[in-house]
Amino acid sequence: MHDWDDYRIFLAIFKAGGLKNAARSLGMHHSSCARRLNSLETQLGVRLFDRLPGGYSATDAGEKLARSMQIIRDEFDGIERDLSGKDRSLEGPLKLSLTHGFALHLLMPHIHGFIERFPGINLELNMTYKFTDLASREADVAIRLADDPPLSLTGPRVGAVNWCAYAHPDHLDTHDLINAPQECHWIGWGQAAKHLSWPGKRQFPDIPVRGVFASEVLQLSAAEQKVGIASLPCYLADGRSDLERVPGVKPEPHEWIWILSHRDMAKNARVAALTDHLAGALTELAPRLEGRVAGSD
Secondary structure, eight states: OOOHHHHHHHHHHHHHTSHHHHHHHHTOOHHHHHHHHHHHHHHHTSOOEEEETTEEEEOHHHHHHHHHHHHHHHHHHHHHHHHHHTOOOSOEEEEEEEOHHHHHHTSHHHHHHHHHHOTTEEEEEEEOSSOOOTTTTSOSEEEEEOSSOOTTEEOOEEEEEEEEEEEOHHHHHHOOTTTOGGGOOEEOOSOGGGGGGSTTTTTSTTSOEEOOOOSHHHHHHHHHTTOOBEEEEHHHHTTOTTOEEOTTOOOEEEEEEEEEEEGGGTTOHHHHHHHHHHHHHHHHTHHHHTTOSTTOO
16 A cells, blocks of 8 residues: 555655655655655556656656546545534634735734734744645635636635835935936836836836846835835835835736635634634725825825
């Protein structure tokens, strides 16, 4: 009989396309993953991956096994969600997925309040920009920025995040954005095709984009260090003494905020409690999220 954990490791490698990323997602050392995979291949008498310089490529046998194991995995996940969704206890583990900006610069006081209010719940935070898989319980609740979440997920839409263009006051004092745009620059996110969708970019289309700072927290730090102009969420940048809005640029709605869980988990007591708590917090924070804070006009 084969160990299910070996198949779990196999699936992680299959999805990640490589050993190190799979090991990281499983919280294991990559040598342990390699040893378990080799053991599984030996027991099955078949090679599941070709080990290539660029990663692990599934063989025909590996592709077939992955399809079969994913069906089994989905069944197990469904059973687990069904049982967990009926849990009425306000004690036990609970996983929340959210972005770095929300975790570090907006919601931590409210998360603290939730922990104080529900001491029996062991809350685990996962800061990420990736869409965590709520079907496989990578998280129980996720704060996502999206237009239309998948139909398998449910939860309240609690407002929008408005963005604006910001820079250090010294940077704005020493650069002429209108008459000498080539001497200025936007701090890049790495998606050149979307640059014109940034707040302020249409007003200053001739200012070049340089660098790749692919998170709002990195953009914030770079702008504070006078690197250039950043497109940032208002809640993150308003009120900071070392940043100000670029003159003439108004906040624009950029993303809807959803508090989501899998439909099978929505009635779980812990999930419902966290969803309600976060919905109240984000409703209260609407002025910051929309850039309506005092002195930001």
